[in-house]
Amino acid sequence: MPTAVSAPGKVLLAGGYLVLDRAYTGLVFGLSARIHVLISELETSDGVELSEIVVKSPQFRDAQWNYGYHLTGDDGGVSVAQLQSVSTATLSRNPFIETALGYALTYISSITSTSIKPAAVTILADNDYYSQPSSTTSIHSSKFHFSDFGVRLKDAHKTGLGSSAALVTAFTGAILSHYLPISQFSLETEEGRAKLHNLAQAAHCAAQGKVGSGFDVAAAVYGTCVYRRFSPSILSHLDAPGSAGFSTRVQKVALNTSKNWNTEISKGGVTIPKGMSLVMCDVDCGSQTVSMVKKVLEWRKADVECSKALCDELQIRNDTLASTLSSGSEEQLKVAFEKIREKIREMGEKTGVPIEPKEQTALLDAVSGVEGVIGGVVPGAGGYDAVVLLVRDDKKTLGKVNDFLVTWRAEGKGNVQLLDAKGELEGARKEDGKLYQFWE
Ligand SMILES: Nc1ncnc2c1ncn2[C@@H]1O[C@H](COP(=O)(O)OP(=O)(O)O)[C@@H](O)[C@H]1O
Ligand SMILES: C[C@@](O)(CCOP(=O)(O)OP(=O)(O)O)CC(=O)O
Secondary structure (H helix, E strand, O other): OOEEEEEEEEEEEEOOOHHHOOOOOEEEEEEEEEEEEEEEEOOOHHHOOOOEEEEEOOOOEOOEEEEEEEEOOOOOOEEEEEEOOOOOOOOOOOHHHHHHHHHHHHHHHHHOOOOOOOEEEEEEEOHHHEOOOOOOEEEEOOOOEEEEOOOEHHHOOEOOOOHHHHHHHHHHHHHHHHHOOOOOOOOOOHHHHHHHHHHHHHHHHHHHOOOOOOHHHHHHHHOOEEEEOOOHHHHOOOOOOOOOOHHHHHHHHHOOOOOOOOOEEEOOOOOOOOOEEEEEEEEOOOOOHHHHHHHHHHHHHHOHHHHHHHHHHHHHHHHHHHHHHHHOOHHHHHHHHHHHHHHHHHHHHHHOOOOOOHHHHHHHHHHOOOOOEEEEEOOOOOOOOEEEEEEEOOHHHHHHHHHHHHHHHHOOOOOEEEEEEEEEOOOOEEEOHHHHHHHO
């Protein structure tokens, strides 16, 4: 049986931009849309053992990456190099996989002396991560239905659920679970989850080439939580795999002492109210998060006092939403969403960033009038990517939201689709390898 680990996608319901600053927090929800990573020992012929790890993502074309690995000198850890899989193919890199592999193997080699055996890794992503082409074939196992998207990964259209964070987290969790005995790594323990968080944050930041707030990796590891970010300086001296001392630095970064990490995760601080569900609508348009973040940060620097006052007030309103989700009425929730949206629009005006653009204001106002819809916001960085709604969790309400969106599209007001993904509390978890038998 393969070792299998899955990790959820995310939606930042409240705290976009604020969460970049440790003075504030983000209200992040894990989603039912997960990325699964399966690992089996790689069979080698005639007892020849090459140090090779083969990774494939069979829902996409040309999505196989073969890696050779070796322990470097000078405490440089395990260095990973991509191998040519087919001589005619051009080498397509996958920085998230390559980096996560290098970090995880380095960590493993830093705490055990057992040899790292060749392995085959399969990545399976919930269909909601990518817009569905009109005709997809589905590949089934006893439990899951994963679409075959029929295109290369770079041509797939992402829906913004945080695929790279879920991938790096599930991948790191699967590699650690596969190679380490339970006494050295377990997803079931607080210590194990913290290790996974630390390594996944480090690898995700390195692969992205920037240190964001990390709320997406936190959601992938811990699921729904109130998140206060780590100080970026924690990850600033890691350097590249293979560099002298990298192994010791990675081992230290994985350790969860208050000296190392100051991330704060509160699982008790937020929940999904009973009888309600958090649903995602994909807006087929898209925004550039990076340039939006840049502009908002410029405003924070240029207008320190006024921006602080606005952010402080928004944080208070976000906290009110969190506590109302735990113990409030529908009416109080409605008001809590409205109050947050008011401040978000104000931030949009002050910064010139379309955080809740007028098209999204129109959509949220109209859909909030549908019976059973309690409220909604433009999540994360805002813009044209998505809206998230809190609705009564019954078929009638979802049917009404769907009908509403059919009309919205027919009237040419925007290509908005309800996704299957829903808010879920649980984070990364070990899965039963038997459930993926079709794939093996
Ligand atoms: N199913 C998958 N299989 C392999 N790699 C994936 C998969 N999904 C995402 N990735 C990796 O993550 C990258 C997308 O990351 P990014 O652009 O940051 O998007 P997101 O906002 O969804 O995290 C892809 O280019 C690829 O490297
Ligand atoms: C602005 C932010 O605080 C939130 C962005 O949230 P999104 O969910 O919009 O993020 P992407 O998936 O990376 O586009 C930046 C951050 O926290 O890193």
